[in-house]
Amino acid sequence: MGKLLKALGAGEALTRYVGGAVRDDLLGLPVSDVDLATRLRPDEVVERLQVAGIKAVPTGFDHGTITAVSDGHPYEITTLRRDVETHGRRATVAFTDDWEEDAARRDFTINALMADPVSGEIFDYFGGLGDLEKRHVRFIGDPFERIAEDHLRILRFFRFHARFGLGEPDSAALEACARRANDLMALSRERIADELLKLLAVEDPAPTVRVMLDHGILKPVLPEIEPGSWTRLKALVEAERECKFQREPLLRLAALMPRNAEVAGSVAARLKLSNRARKRVACAADPEIPADTRAAAYRLGVECVADRLLLAGRATETKAISRWHLPRLPITGGQLIKRGLKEGPAVSRTLREIENRWIEAGFPSGAEFEAIVSNSLAANFR
Numbered sequence: 134m135g136k137l138l139k140a141l142g143a144g145e146a147l148t149r150y151v152g153g154a155v156r157d158d159l160l161g162l163p164v165s166d167v168d169l170a171t172r173l174r175p176d177e178v179v180e181r182l183q184v185a186g187i188k189a190v191p192t193g194f195d196h197g198t199i200t201a202v203s204d205g206h207p208y209e210i211t212t213l214r215r216d217v218e219t220h221g222r223r224a225t226v227a228f229t230d231d232w233e234e235d236a237a238r239r240d241f242t243i244n245a246l247m248a249d250p251v252s253g254e255i256f257d258y259f260g261g262l263g264d265l266e267k268r269h270v271r272f273i274g275d276p277f278e279r280i281a282e283d284h285l286r287i288l289r290f291f292r293f294h295a296r297f298g299l300g301e302p303d304s305a306a307l308e309a310c311a312r313r314a315n316d317l318m319a320l321s322r323e324r325i326a327d328e329l330l331k332l333l334a335v336e337d338p339a340p341t342v343r344v345m346l347d348h349g350i351l352k353p354v355l356p357e358i359e360p361g362s363w364t365r366l367k368a369l370v371e372a373e374r375e376c377k378f379q380r381e382p383l384l385r386l387a388a389l390m391p392r393n394a395e396v397a398g399s400v401a402a403r404l405k406l407s408n409r410a411r412k413r414v415a416c417a418a419d420p421e422i423p424a425d426t427r428a429a430a431y432r433l434g435v436e437c438v439a440d441r442l443l444l445a446g447r448a449t450e451t452k453a454i455s456r457w458h459l460p461r462l463p464i465t466g467g468q469l470i471k472r473g474l475k476e477g478p479a480v481s482r483t484l485r486e487i488e489n490r491w492i493e494a495g496f497p498s499g500a501e502f503e504a505i506v507s508n509s510l511a512a513n514f515r
Contacts, residue, residue, distance in 0.1 A: 136187065137187060140187060148172070151236075156261075169208060197228060241261075246265075265297075276308075279309075290306055291344070307348065317353055339366045358389045376443070383413050417441060426454050431459060
């Protein structure tokens with residue numbers, strides 16, 4: 134990191150830490166991604182990195198962003214910018230030498246903090262330190278204007294409140310988000326899904342989701358999620374804690390869905406989730422839990438049945454089924470043929486019959502399984 138900072142003129146006040154890295158460090162949280170803001174123009178950044186022998190990737194050159202790969206770690210370096218014109222999700226920018234002007238285009242006060250890499254001095258232009266101390270998430274400037282510049286900021290506000298906020302959300306921000314909720318319809322469903330799953334990944338998103346649903350934030354884009362569904366999410370978070378399970382954003386999304394696999398699957402498809410994610414959300418949203426949970430897990434998958442049990446608040450059974458190793462049917466069609474069964478439809482029919490009896494018997498092995506095979510073969514030889 135020292136080599137990179139030297140190349141970027143940190144000792145000459147040309148480059149600062151910015152955003153999440155500063156915020157998280159001040160909160161005593163682990164810092165994963167380090168972003169840098171610089172007065173250097175993109176071509177100067179590339180030139181300096183090359184001279185220092187540091188790999189430079191022009192990930193967003195036209196918008197001033199270069200990714201440096203130093204000691205195997207990526208660092209995003211962005212030239213100071215000011216907005217010339219905004220378009221809901223895109224902005225026309227111009228480069229600047231003014232640190233405050235760059236900070237002003239960021240979303241929340243706690244995300245606009247900067248730090249000098251050499252002295253450690255913190256630069257706070259909009260009261261971010263005070264908001265950080267109070268754990269208060271607040272837009273920089275007029276919330277209506279900030280949302281108009283970038284509609285995704287509606288969801289980002291609630292995600293950051295869920296992660297960092299204490300108490301009630303900022304009233305001005307909440308009013309703006311509620312009044313501009315229809316702006317979410319202009320966003321791609323992939324972006325909505327990505328931001329929503331990030332929100333659901335925080336330790337306890339239920340109180341924030343309740344506020345969102347009470348104010349109709351998700352109604353324009355996800356009308357299927359009913360206002361009272363936050364209680365299922367709350368119960369799931371509590372069950373996760375009881376079982377000491379890791380957070381599963383997809384399962385938490387399923388908790389918000391109507392108890393209908395078809396509807397939940399349709400919503401997951403509209404959000405452009407992967408096929409695997411769609412199946413999980415749909416399966417978890419189905420409220421049916423067969424009496425024989427191991428048989429159900431064999432047919433539907435352990436994950437699906439565990440999800441349904443956890444959503445139903447059956448923590449002990451969830452733990453048990455999660456630890457269960459799915460058995461494999463101890464015989465194949467080829468082995469049945471070797472035992473005299475004629476090739477053709479009879480093989481698959483007999484195999485299905487054996488499998489069904491094996492499941493009903495509780496997945497036995499040894500002599501008990503051999504008896505199932507013998508009886509099925511005898512029936513199909515006739």
